[in-house]
Amino acid sequence: MKILITGQHGQVSRHLQHSLADLGELCVLGRERLDLGQSGQILAAVRAERPDLIVNAAAHTAVDQAESEPDLAHALNATAPGLLAEAAAELGVPLIHYSTDYVFDGRKPAPYTEQDAPNPLSVYGTSKLAGEQAIQAVGGQHLILRTSWVYSLQGRNFLLTMHKLLQEREELRVVADQIGAPTWAGSIAHSTRQLIERWRDGQAGEWGVYHLTAQGETSWFGFAQAIGAQLAAQGKPCARLEPIPTSAYPTPATRPLNSRLDCSRLAQQWGVSQPDWHDALLECLAAQRQA
Template identity: 50%
Template sequence: MRLLVTGRDGQVAASLLEAGRAGTEVVALGRPELDLARPDTVIDAIAAAKPDIVVSAAAYTAVDQAEDEPDLAFAVNATGAGKVAEAAARLGVPVIHLSTDYVFDGAKADAYVETDTPAPRNTYGASKLAGEQAVAAANARHLILRTAWAYSPFGRNFVKTMLKLAVDRDEIAVVADQWGNPTSALDIADAILHAAAMLHPRTGFSSFGVYHLVGTGETNWSGFARHILDTSRVFGGPWARVRDIATVDYPTKARRPPNSRLSTAKFTATCGWTAPEWQQSTKEIVSRLLNGQTGHASNV
Protein backbone atom coordinates (compact mmCIF):
# COMPACT_ATOMS: atom_id res chain seq x y z
CA MET A 1 0.00 0.00 0.00
CA ARG A 2 1.32 3.41 -0.99
CA LEU A 3 0.25 6.17 1.39
CA LEU A 4 0.77 9.75 0.27
CA VAL A 5 0.81 12.48 2.94
CA THR A 6 0.62 16.15 1.98
CA GLY A 7 3.15 18.46 3.60
CA ARG A 8 6.82 17.64 4.14
CA ASP A 9 7.53 19.58 7.32
CA GLY A 10 4.41 19.06 9.40
CA GLN A 11 4.44 17.06 12.62
CA VAL A 12 2.09 14.37 11.34
CA ALA A 13 3.85 14.03 7.99
CA ALA A 14 7.22 13.63 9.71
CA SER A 15 5.73 11.17 12.20
CA LEU A 16 4.21 9.08 9.41
CA LEU A 17 7.49 8.98 7.54
CA GLU A 18 9.23 7.77 10.69
CA ALA A 19 6.54 5.30 11.71
CA GLY A 20 6.06 3.31 8.51
CA ARG A 21 5.22 -0.36 8.76
CA ALA A 22 5.62 -3.53 6.76
CA GLY A 23 3.56 -3.49 3.60
CA THR A 24 3.04 0.29 3.66
CA GLU A 25 5.15 2.80 1.76
CA VAL A 26 4.79 6.36 3.09
CA VAL A 27 5.78 9.28 0.87
CA ALA A 28 5.42 12.99 1.55
CA LEU A 29 4.64 15.61 -1.05
CA GLY A 30 4.92 19.34 -0.46
CA ARG A 31 5.92 22.66 -1.96
CA PRO A 32 6.74 23.54 -4.64
CA GLU A 33 5.37 20.42 -6.38
CA LEU A 34 2.18 20.54 -4.31
CA ASP A 35 1.14 23.93 -2.96
CA LEU A 36 -2.33 24.18 -1.45
CA ALA A 37 -2.30 27.93 -1.98
CA ARG A 38 -2.03 27.15 -5.72
CA PRO A 39 -4.87 24.69 -6.38
CA ASP A 40 -3.69 24.15 -9.96
CA THR A 41 -0.69 22.21 -8.63
CA VAL A 42 -2.67 19.72 -6.55
CA ILE A 43 -4.40 17.38 -8.99
CA ASP A 44 -1.39 16.60 -11.18
CA ALA A 45 1.06 16.29 -8.27
CA ILE A 46 -1.08 13.74 -6.45
CA ALA A 47 -1.90 11.82 -9.63
CA ALA A 48 1.80 11.50 -10.42
CA ALA A 49 2.47 9.93 -7.01
CA LYS A 50 -0.05 7.12 -7.68
CA PRO A 51 -1.16 6.64 -4.06
CA ASP A 52 -3.51 4.00 -2.69
CA ILE A 53 -4.57 6.37 0.10
CA VAL A 54 -4.09 10.13 0.50
CA VAL A 55 -3.51 11.69 3.92
CA SER A 56 -4.41 15.36 3.80
CA ALA A 57 -2.18 16.78 6.54
CA ALA A 58 -0.79 20.01 5.04
CA ALA A 59 -2.50 23.11 6.39
CA TYR A 60 -2.21 26.77 7.28
CA THR A 61 -1.72 26.53 11.06
CA ALA A 62 -0.73 30.05 12.16
CA VAL A 63 -3.82 30.55 14.33
CA ASP A 64 -3.26 34.20 15.25
CA GLN A 65 -1.83 35.21 11.89
CA ALA A 66 -4.93 33.80 10.21
CA GLU A 67 -6.90 36.71 11.65
CA ASP A 68 -4.84 39.00 9.39
CA GLU A 69 -4.68 36.57 6.46
CA PRO A 70 -8.17 35.06 6.19
CA ASP A 71 -8.02 34.70 2.42
CA LEU A 72 -4.82 32.68 2.57
CA ALA A 73 -6.09 30.56 5.47
CA PHE A 74 -9.25 29.67 3.54
CA ALA A 75 -7.33 29.14 0.29
CA VAL A 76 -5.11 26.52 1.94
CA ASN A 77 -7.40 24.97 4.54
CA ALA A 78 -10.64 24.97 2.54
CA THR A 79 -10.03 25.26 -1.21
CA GLY A 80 -6.70 23.42 -1.08
CA ALA A 81 -8.00 20.64 1.13
CA GLY A 82 -10.95 20.19 -1.18
CA LYS A 83 -8.60 19.84 -4.15
CA VAL A 84 -6.62 17.15 -2.32
CA ALA A 85 -9.82 15.20 -1.71
CA GLU A 86 -10.87 15.72 -5.33
CA ALA A 87 -7.51 14.41 -6.53
CA ALA A 88 -7.96 11.28 -4.43
CA ALA A 89 -11.50 10.83 -5.76
CA ARG A 90 -10.28 11.08 -9.37
CA LEU A 91 -7.87 8.25 -8.61
CA GLY A 92 -10.63 6.25 -6.93
CA VAL A 93 -8.86 6.22 -3.56
CA PRO A 94 -9.94 7.35 -0.07
CA VAL A 95 -8.69 10.45 1.73
CA ILE A 96 -7.85 10.83 5.42
CA HIS A 97 -8.10 14.51 6.28
CA LEU A 98 -6.82 16.11 9.49
CA SER A 99 -8.95 18.77 11.15
CA THR A 100 -9.03 20.45 14.54
CA ASP A 101 -10.78 20.97 17.85
CA TYR A 102 -11.00 24.65 16.90
CA VAL A 103 -14.13 23.94 14.85
CA PHE A 104 -15.93 24.16 18.23
CA ASP A 105 -16.47 27.25 20.37
CA GLY A 106 -15.64 25.51 23.66
CA ALA A 107 -18.92 26.40 25.36
CA LYS A 108 -19.94 22.77 26.00
CA ALA A 109 -19.39 21.47 29.53
CA ASP A 110 -18.42 17.96 28.44
CA ALA A 111 -16.17 16.48 25.77
CA TYR A 112 -17.36 17.14 22.23
CA VAL A 113 -18.69 14.27 20.12
CA GLU A 114 -18.84 14.15 16.35
CA THR A 115 -22.53 15.04 16.19
CA ASP A 116 -22.10 18.30 18.11
CA THR A 117 -22.66 21.40 15.99
CA PRO A 118 -19.42 23.21 15.09
CA ALA A 119 -19.17 26.92 15.89
CA PRO A 120 -15.61 28.22 15.35
CA ARG A 121 -14.41 31.17 17.43
CA ASN A 122 -11.61 32.21 15.09
CA THR A 123 -10.63 32.36 11.42
CA TYR A 124 -8.39 29.32 11.60
CA GLY A 125 -11.22 27.18 13.00
CA ALA A 126 -13.64 28.54 10.40
CA SER A 127 -11.20 27.73 7.59
CA LYS A 128 -10.72 24.19 8.87
CA LEU A 129 -14.48 23.66 9.14
CA ALA A 130 -14.84 24.85 5.55
CA GLY A 131 -12.11 22.36 4.68
CA GLU A 132 -14.05 19.52 6.28
CA GLN A 133 -17.07 20.45 4.19
CA ALA A 134 -15.01 20.69 0.99
CA VAL A 135 -13.38 17.31 1.61
CA ALA A 136 -16.71 15.60 2.30
CA ALA A 137 -18.22 17.12 -0.84
CA ALA A 138 -15.29 16.12 -3.07
CA ASN A 139 -14.75 12.53 -1.93
CA ALA A 140 -17.40 10.26 -0.40
CA ARG A 141 -14.66 7.92 0.84
CA HIS A 142 -13.28 10.21 3.52
CA LEU A 143 -12.16 10.01 7.11
CA ILE A 144 -12.02 13.44 8.71
CA LEU A 145 -9.97 13.19 11.90
CA ARG A 146 -10.27 16.09 14.33
CA THR A 147 -7.26 16.24 16.60
CA ALA A 148 -5.89 18.75 19.12
CA TRP A 149 -2.88 20.04 21.05
CA ALA A 150 -0.42 18.13 18.86
CA TYR A 151 3.23 17.78 19.82
CA SER A 152 6.15 15.65 18.63
CA PRO A 153 9.93 15.64 18.16
CA PHE A 154 9.33 17.54 14.92
CA GLY A 155 8.44 21.12 14.03
CA ARG A 156 7.19 23.74 16.47
CA ASN A 157 4.97 22.74 19.36
CA PHE A 158 4.13 23.38 23.00
CA VAL A 159 6.48 20.74 24.42
CA LYS A 160 9.48 22.21 22.62
CA THR A 161 8.48 25.72 23.66
CA MET A 162 8.26 24.83 27.36
CA LEU A 163 11.63 23.08 27.34
CA LYS A 164 13.24 26.04 25.57
CA LEU A 165 11.74 28.60 27.95
CA ALA A 166 12.83 26.60 31.00
CA VAL A 167 16.47 26.95 29.98
CA ASP A 168 16.45 30.70 30.73
CA ARG A 169 13.52 31.20 33.11
CA ASP A 170 12.78 30.27 36.69
CA GLU A 171 9.03 30.68 36.21
CA ILE A 172 6.70 30.38 33.22
CA ALA A 173 3.17 31.77 33.18
CA VAL A 174 0.73 29.40 31.45
CA VAL A 175 -3.02 29.60 30.85
CA ALA A 176 -5.01 27.42 33.25
CA ASP A 177 -8.60 27.94 32.03
CA GLN A 178 -8.36 26.22 28.63
CA TRP A 179 -8.86 22.45 28.72
CA GLY A 180 -8.09 19.78 26.15
CA ASN A 181 -6.36 16.54 25.22
CA PRO A 182 -2.60 16.70 24.54
CA THR A 183 -1.95 14.50 21.52
CA SER A 184 1.33 13.06 20.30
CA ALA A 185 1.75 13.26 16.53
CA LEU A 186 3.50 9.89 16.79
CA ASP A 187 0.23 8.47 18.13
CA ILE A 188 -1.74 10.23 15.39
CA ALA A 189 0.53 8.60 12.82
CA ASP A 190 0.03 5.18 14.38
CA ALA A 191 -3.74 5.67 14.33
CA ILE A 192 -3.67 6.78 10.69
CA LEU A 193 -1.67 3.73 9.67
CA HIS A 194 -4.11 1.53 11.58
CA ALA A 195 -7.08 3.19 9.89
CA ALA A 196 -5.42 3.11 6.47
CA ALA A 197 -5.10 -0.66 6.68
CA MET A 198 -8.87 -0.81 7.20
CA LEU A 199 -9.54 1.24 4.07
CA HIS A 200 -8.17 -1.36 1.67
CA PRO A 201 -10.92 -2.31 -0.81
CA ARG A 202 -10.91 -5.93 0.27
CA THR A 203 -11.94 -5.01 3.81
CA GLY A 204 -15.28 -3.61 2.69
CA PHE A 205 -14.94 -0.64 5.06
CA SER A 206 -17.90 1.71 4.74
CA SER A 207 -17.91 3.77 7.96
CA PHE A 208 -16.65 6.95 6.36
CA GLY A 209 -17.23 10.30 8.04
CA VAL A 210 -15.97 12.50 10.87
CA TYR A 211 -14.02 11.13 13.86
CA HIS A 212 -12.24 12.59 16.85
CA LEU A 213 -8.67 11.44 17.46
CA VAL A 214 -6.82 12.76 20.52
CA GLY A 215 -4.66 11.52 23.37
CA THR A 216 -6.32 9.71 26.26
CA GLY A 217 -6.98 11.91 29.27
CA GLU A 218 -7.39 15.64 29.71
CA THR A 219 -5.67 18.60 31.32
CA ASN A 220 -5.29 22.35 30.98
CA TRP A 221 -2.31 24.11 29.42
CA SER A 222 -0.63 24.78 32.77
CA GLY A 223 -1.09 21.16 33.83
CA PHE A 224 0.43 20.07 30.53
CA ALA A 225 3.35 22.43 31.07
CA ARG A 226 3.96 21.12 34.61
CA HIS A 227 4.05 17.53 33.40
CA ILE A 228 6.47 18.42 30.61
CA LEU A 229 8.84 20.23 32.95
CA ASP A 230 8.57 17.74 35.81
CA THR A 231 9.36 14.97 33.34
CA SER A 232 12.30 16.98 32.02
CA ARG A 233 13.68 17.42 35.55
CA VAL A 234 13.50 13.66 36.15
CA PHE A 235 15.60 13.16 33.02
CA GLY A 236 18.07 15.84 34.07
CA GLY A 237 16.72 18.45 31.68
CA PRO A 238 15.62 22.07 32.21
CA TRP A 239 12.89 22.85 34.73
CA ALA A 240 10.93 25.92 35.80
CA ARG A 241 7.97 26.67 38.02
CA VAL A 242 4.63 27.09 36.27
CA ARG A 243 2.37 29.93 37.35
CA ASP A 244 -1.33 29.65 36.49
CA ILE A 245 -2.85 32.59 34.65
CA ALA A 246 -6.24 33.21 33.02
CA THR A 247 -6.88 33.58 29.32
CA VAL A 248 -7.58 37.29 29.86
CA ASP A 249 -4.04 37.66 31.23
CA TYR A 250 -2.56 36.30 27.99
CA PRO A 251 -4.42 38.07 25.17
CA THR A 252 -4.10 36.64 21.67
CA LYS A 253 -5.42 37.91 18.36
CA ALA A 254 -7.46 34.74 17.81
CA ARG A 255 -9.97 33.64 20.45
CA ARG A 256 -9.35 30.12 21.79
CA PRO A 257 -12.08 27.72 22.95
CA PRO A 258 -12.04 27.22 26.74
CA ASN A 259 -13.02 23.58 26.27
CA SER A 260 -11.24 21.64 23.51
CA ARG A 261 -11.90 18.19 24.93
CA LEU A 262 -12.91 15.63 22.30
CA SER A 263 -14.46 12.20 22.83
CA THR A 264 -12.74 9.42 20.88
CA ALA A 265 -15.37 6.75 21.60
CA LYS A 266 -16.50 6.61 17.97
CA PHE A 267 -12.99 6.09 16.58
CA THR A 268 -12.26 3.42 19.19
CA ALA A 269 -15.50 1.57 18.46
CA THR A 270 -15.07 1.72 14.68
CA CYS A 271 -11.33 1.26 14.29
CA GLY A 272 -10.39 -0.59 17.47
CA TRP A 273 -7.60 1.85 18.33
CA THR A 274 -7.15 4.03 21.42
CA ALA A 275 -4.34 6.49 22.09
CA PRO A 276 -2.06 5.99 25.09
CA GLU A 277 -2.50 8.22 28.15
CA TRP A 278 -1.17 11.66 27.26
CA GLN A 279 1.30 11.58 30.16
CA GLN A 280 2.92 8.44 28.77
CA SER A 281 3.27 9.88 25.26
CA THR A 282 4.60 13.18 26.62
CA LYS A 283 7.27 11.32 28.58
CA GLU A 284 8.40 9.59 25.39
CA ILE A 285 8.68 12.86 23.44
CA VAL A 286 10.44 14.75 26.25
CA SER A 287 12.96 11.92 26.57
CA ARG A 288 13.66 11.97 22.85
CA LEU A 289 14.07 15.73 22.74
CA LEU A 290 16.45 15.81 25.70
CA ASN A 291 18.52 13.11 24.07
CA GLY A 292 18.57 14.90 20.75
CA GLN A 293 16.53 12.20 19.06
CA THR A 294 14.47 14.41 16.80
CA GLY A 295 14.49 11.73 14.16
CA HIS A 296 15.14 11.87 10.45
CA ALA A 297 12.56 11.28 7.78
CA SER A 298 13.00 10.83 4.05
CA ASN A 299 10.75 12.88 1.80
CA VAL A 300 9.66 12.59 -1.78
Protein backbone atom coordinates in the same frame (compact mmCIF):
# COMPACT_ATOMS: atom_id res chain seq x y z
CA MET B 1 0.31 0.23 -2.20
CA LYS B 2 1.27 3.80 -3.11
CA ILE B 3 0.51 6.41 -0.44
CA LEU B 4 0.60 10.10 -1.31
CA ILE B 5 1.36 12.36 1.66
CA THR B 6 0.96 16.12 1.32
CA GLY B 7 3.32 18.18 3.42
CA GLN B 8 6.85 17.11 4.22
CA HIS B 9 8.26 18.95 7.21
CA GLY B 10 5.22 19.28 9.46
CA GLN B 11 4.95 17.49 12.80
CA VAL B 12 2.43 14.86 11.68
CA SER B 13 3.98 14.40 8.25
CA ARG B 14 7.42 13.64 9.70
CA HIS B 15 5.97 10.91 11.89
CA LEU B 16 3.82 9.56 9.06
CA GLN B 17 6.88 9.13 6.89
CA HIS B 18 8.38 6.94 9.59
CA SER B 19 5.22 5.04 10.60
CA LEU B 20 4.00 4.26 7.08
CA ALA B 21 7.37 3.53 5.48
CA ASP B 22 6.91 -0.24 5.26
CA LEU B 23 3.26 -0.17 4.15
CA GLY B 24 4.19 0.58 0.56
CA GLU B 25 5.67 3.29 -1.65
CA LEU B 26 5.48 6.73 -0.08
CA CYS B 27 5.12 9.74 -2.34
CA VAL B 28 5.75 12.78 -0.13
CA LEU B 29 4.84 16.06 -1.80
CA GLY B 30 6.32 18.97 0.10
CA ARG B 31 5.83 22.59 -0.87
CA GLU B 32 8.70 22.38 -3.37
CA ARG B 33 6.81 19.75 -5.39
CA LEU B 34 3.23 20.79 -4.62
CA ASP B 35 2.23 24.20 -3.35
CA LEU B 36 -1.28 23.69 -2.00
CA GLY B 37 -1.77 27.43 -2.12
CA GLN B 38 -1.72 27.11 -5.91
CA SER B 39 -5.00 25.28 -6.44
CA GLY B 40 -4.34 24.70 -10.13
CA GLN B 41 -1.48 22.32 -9.30
CA ILE B 42 -3.39 19.93 -7.08
CA LEU B 43 -5.48 17.80 -9.44
CA ALA B 44 -2.61 17.50 -11.93
CA ALA B 45 -0.14 16.42 -9.25
CA VAL B 46 -2.42 13.69 -7.88
CA ARG B 47 -3.34 12.46 -11.34
CA ALA B 48 0.35 12.19 -12.22
CA GLU B 49 1.11 10.06 -9.15
CA ARG B 50 -2.06 7.92 -9.21
CA PRO B 51 -1.83 6.84 -5.55
CA ASP B 52 -3.91 4.16 -3.83
CA LEU B 53 -4.44 6.43 -0.83
CA ILE B 54 -4.03 10.15 -0.04
CA VAL B 55 -3.08 11.48 3.40
CA ASN B 56 -3.35 15.25 3.69
CA ALA B 57 -0.90 16.29 6.41
CA ALA B 58 -0.38 19.83 5.10
CA ALA B 59 -2.18 22.82 6.61
CA HIS B 60 -1.88 26.42 7.72
CA THR B 61 -1.51 25.83 11.47
CA ALA B 62 -0.20 29.22 12.68
CA VAL B 63 -3.39 30.04 14.57
CA ASP B 64 -2.67 33.67 15.42
CA GLN B 65 -0.99 34.42 12.10
CA ALA B 66 -4.08 33.18 10.27
CA GLU B 67 -6.02 36.13 11.68
CA SER B 68 -3.96 38.49 9.50
CA GLU B 69 -3.82 36.24 6.42
CA PRO B 70 -7.30 34.69 6.07
CA ASP B 71 -7.02 34.19 2.29
CA LEU B 72 -3.92 32.00 2.64
CA ALA B 73 -5.44 30.06 5.56
CA HIS B 74 -8.57 29.41 3.48
CA ALA B 75 -6.55 28.34 0.43
CA LEU B 76 -4.53 25.79 2.41
CA ASN B 77 -7.16 24.62 4.90
CA ALA B 78 -10.36 24.76 2.83
CA THR B 79 -9.79 24.94 -0.93
CA ALA B 80 -6.92 22.46 -1.06
CA PRO B 81 -8.66 19.69 0.94
CA GLY B 82 -11.71 20.00 -1.31
CA LEU B 83 -9.56 19.59 -4.42
CA LEU B 84 -7.73 16.64 -2.88
CA ALA B 85 -11.12 15.07 -2.18
CA GLU B 86 -12.07 15.60 -5.84
CA ALA B 87 -8.84 13.96 -6.96
CA ALA B 88 -9.35 11.03 -4.57
CA ALA B 89 -12.94 10.53 -5.77
CA GLU B 90 -11.82 10.69 -9.40
CA LEU B 91 -9.29 7.90 -8.73
CA GLY B 92 -11.66 5.99 -6.45
CA VAL B 93 -9.22 6.04 -3.51
CA PRO B 94 -9.61 7.07 0.15
CA LEU B 95 -8.55 10.44 1.59
CA ILE B 96 -7.39 10.86 5.19
CA HIS B 97 -7.46 14.47 6.38
CA TYR B 98 -6.66 16.06 9.75
CA SER B 99 -8.85 18.71 11.34
CA THR B 100 -9.01 20.37 14.74
CA ASP B 101 -10.80 21.01 18.02
CA TYR B 102 -10.87 24.69 16.98
CA VAL B 103 -13.99 24.02 14.89
CA PHE B 104 -15.87 24.25 18.23
CA ASP B 105 -16.43 27.31 20.40
CA GLY B 106 -15.51 25.54 23.65
CA ARG B 107 -18.68 26.52 25.49
CA LYS B 108 -20.00 22.98 25.96
CA PRO B 109 -19.35 21.72 29.51
CA ALA B 110 -18.67 18.14 28.35
CA PRO B 111 -16.39 16.62 25.68
CA TYR B 112 -17.55 17.29 22.12
CA THR B 113 -18.87 14.45 19.97
CA GLU B 114 -18.94 14.28 16.19
CA GLN B 115 -22.66 15.12 16.31
CA ASP B 116 -22.14 18.48 18.02
CA ALA B 117 -22.58 21.56 15.85
CA PRO B 118 -19.30 23.36 15.08
CA ASN B 119 -18.99 27.07 15.82
CA PRO B 120 -15.38 28.23 15.29
CA LEU B 121 -14.10 31.38 16.98
CA SER B 122 -11.07 32.09 14.77
CA VAL B 123 -9.98 32.33 11.14
CA TYR B 124 -8.02 29.10 11.62
CA GLY B 125 -11.04 27.25 12.99
CA THR B 126 -13.32 28.67 10.30
CA SER B 127 -10.92 27.64 7.52
CA LYS B 128 -10.53 24.13 8.92
CA LEU B 129 -14.30 23.70 9.17
CA ALA B 130 -14.64 24.88 5.56
CA GLY B 131 -12.11 22.19 4.60
CA GLU B 132 -14.20 19.53 6.32
CA GLN B 133 -17.31 20.75 4.51
CA ALA B 134 -15.53 20.79 1.14
CA ILE B 135 -14.48 17.16 1.58
CA GLN B 136 -17.96 16.12 2.69
CA ALA B 137 -19.50 17.89 -0.30
CA VAL B 138 -17.42 15.73 -2.65
CA GLY B 139 -18.26 12.54 -0.78
CA GLY B 140 -16.27 9.42 -1.57
CA GLN B 141 -14.23 7.44 0.93
CA HIS B 142 -12.77 9.85 3.46
CA LEU B 143 -11.72 10.12 7.08
CA ILE B 144 -11.65 13.55 8.69
CA LEU B 145 -9.73 13.21 11.94
CA ARG B 146 -10.13 16.04 14.43
CA THR B 147 -7.23 16.24 16.85
CA SER B 148 -5.98 18.77 19.39
CA TRP B 149 -2.92 20.41 20.95
CA VAL B 150 -0.47 18.59 18.66
CA TYR B 151 3.18 18.51 19.72
CA SER B 152 6.40 16.71 18.77
CA LEU B 153 10.16 17.13 18.95
CA GLN B 154 10.20 19.08 15.68
CA GLY B 155 8.75 22.34 14.50
CA ARG B 156 7.06 24.96 16.66
CA ASN B 157 4.80 23.70 19.43
CA PHE B 158 4.01 24.03 23.12
CA LEU B 159 6.35 21.24 24.24
CA LEU B 160 9.44 22.75 22.64
CA THR B 161 8.49 26.29 23.71
CA MET B 162 8.03 25.22 27.34
CA HIS B 163 11.16 23.08 27.29
CA LYS B 164 13.15 26.19 26.37
CA LEU B 165 11.42 28.79 28.54
CA LEU B 166 11.28 26.64 31.65
CA GLN B 167 15.08 26.40 31.59
CA GLU B 168 15.63 30.08 30.78
CA ARG B 169 13.31 31.84 33.21
CA GLU B 170 12.75 31.90 36.94
CA GLU B 171 8.98 32.22 36.67
CA LEU B 172 6.54 31.41 33.88
CA ARG B 173 2.84 32.28 33.67
CA VAL B 174 0.70 29.70 31.81
CA VAL B 175 -3.00 29.66 30.97
CA ALA B 176 -4.91 27.29 33.25
CA ASP B 177 -8.57 27.61 32.14
CA GLN B 178 -8.30 26.07 28.66
CA ILE B 179 -8.83 22.30 28.91
CA GLY B 180 -7.94 19.68 26.32
CA ALA B 181 -5.76 16.71 25.46
CA PRO B 182 -2.15 17.26 24.37
CA THR B 183 -1.68 14.83 21.48
CA TRP B 184 1.71 13.58 20.29
CA ALA B 185 2.20 13.62 16.52
CA GLY B 186 3.78 10.17 16.83
CA SER B 187 0.54 8.79 18.29
CA ILE B 188 -1.47 10.38 15.47
CA ALA B 189 0.80 8.75 12.89
CA HIS B 190 0.54 5.37 14.62
CA SER B 191 -3.26 5.59 14.72
CA THR B 192 -3.27 6.59 11.04
CA ARG B 193 -1.27 3.47 10.24
CA GLN B 194 -3.81 1.36 12.12
CA LEU B 195 -6.67 2.93 10.14
CA ILE B 196 -4.89 2.26 6.85
CA GLU B 197 -4.26 -1.35 7.85
CA ARG B 198 -7.95 -1.82 8.74
CA TRP B 199 -8.93 -0.46 5.32
CA ARG B 200 -6.29 -2.52 3.50
CA ASP B 201 -7.44 -5.71 5.24
CA GLY B 202 -11.13 -5.14 4.46
CA GLN B 203 -12.00 -4.20 8.05
CA ALA B 204 -12.85 -0.54 7.52
CA GLY B 205 -15.52 1.12 9.64
CA GLU B 206 -17.81 3.87 8.43
CA TRP B 207 -16.20 6.74 6.57
CA GLY B 208 -16.70 10.29 7.83
CA VAL B 209 -15.69 12.61 10.68
CA TYR B 210 -13.98 11.23 13.78
CA HIS B 211 -12.26 12.58 16.86
CA LEU B 212 -8.67 11.46 17.45
CA THR B 213 -6.90 12.81 20.52
CA ALA B 214 -4.96 11.41 23.44
CA GLN B 215 -7.01 10.09 26.32
CA GLY B 216 -7.47 12.12 29.48
CA GLU B 217 -7.45 15.88 29.87
CA THR B 218 -5.40 18.71 31.31
CA SER B 219 -4.87 22.45 30.97
CA TRP B 220 -1.96 24.21 29.30
CA PHE B 221 -0.75 24.85 32.86
CA GLY B 222 -1.00 21.13 33.67
CA PHE B 223 0.83 20.28 30.46
CA ALA B 224 3.60 22.71 31.42
CA GLN B 225 3.79 21.15 34.90
CA ALA B 226 4.28 17.70 33.35
CA ILE B 227 7.05 19.01 31.10
CA GLY B 228 8.68 20.74 34.05
CA ALA B 229 8.52 17.58 36.16
CA GLN B 230 10.52 15.73 33.50
CA LEU B 231 13.13 18.47 33.40
CA ALA B 232 13.44 18.40 37.19
CA ALA B 233 13.80 14.61 37.14
CA GLN B 234 16.81 15.06 34.87
CA GLY B 235 18.35 17.59 37.25
CA LYS B 236 17.77 20.49 34.87
CA PRO B 237 16.69 23.99 35.93
CA CYS B 238 12.96 24.62 35.90
CA ALA B 239 11.03 27.86 36.33
CA ARG B 240 8.27 28.34 38.88
CA LEU B 241 4.91 28.05 37.19
CA GLU B 242 2.02 30.41 37.87
CA PRO B 243 -1.50 29.61 36.59
CA ILE B 244 -3.34 32.48 34.87
CA PRO B 245 -6.73 32.87 33.14
CA THR B 246 -7.04 33.26 29.38
CA SER B 247 -8.04 36.87 29.94
CA ALA B 248 -4.53 37.58 31.27
CA TYR B 249 -2.89 36.32 28.06
CA PRO B 250 -4.65 37.96 25.10
CA THR B 251 -3.91 36.58 21.62
CA PRO B 252 -5.05 37.60 18.11
CA ALA B 253 -7.09 34.38 17.75
CA THR B 254 -9.71 33.36 20.31
CA ARG B 255 -9.17 29.85 21.70
CA PRO B 256 -11.96 27.53 22.89
CA LEU B 257 -11.91 27.05 26.67
CA ASN B 258 -13.09 23.44 26.28
CA SER B 259 -11.14 21.49 23.67
CA ARG B 260 -12.06 18.04 24.97
CA LEU B 261 -13.14 15.64 22.22
CA ASP B 262 -15.01 12.36 22.75
CA CYS B 263 -13.08 9.74 20.75
CA SER B 264 -15.27 6.73 21.52
CA ARG B 265 -16.79 6.54 18.03
CA LEU B 266 -13.41 5.91 16.40
CA ALA B 267 -12.74 3.08 18.84
CA GLN B 268 -16.16 1.56 18.17
CA GLN B 269 -16.07 1.87 14.38
CA TRP B 270 -12.40 1.27 13.63
CA GLY B 271 -10.96 -0.26 16.81
CA VAL B 272 -8.43 2.57 17.12
CA SER B 273 -7.70 4.59 20.24
CA GLN B 274 -4.90 6.76 21.63
CA PRO B 275 -2.84 6.37 24.82
CA ASP B 276 -3.26 8.64 27.82
CA TRP B 277 -1.76 12.08 27.15
CA HIS B 278 0.78 11.77 29.96
CA ASP B 279 1.98 8.33 28.82
CA ALA B 280 2.40 9.64 25.27
CA LEU B 281 4.41 12.61 26.55
CA LEU B 282 6.78 10.26 28.37
CA GLU B 283 7.15 8.17 25.21
CA CYS B 284 7.92 11.26 23.17
CA LEU B 285 10.54 12.50 25.62
CA ALA B 286 12.08 9.03 25.88
CA ALA B 287 12.58 9.09 22.13
CA GLN B 288 14.42 12.41 22.55
CA ARG B 289 16.79 10.94 25.14
CA GLN B 290 17.50 7.94 22.92
CA ALA B 291 18.26 10.07 19.87
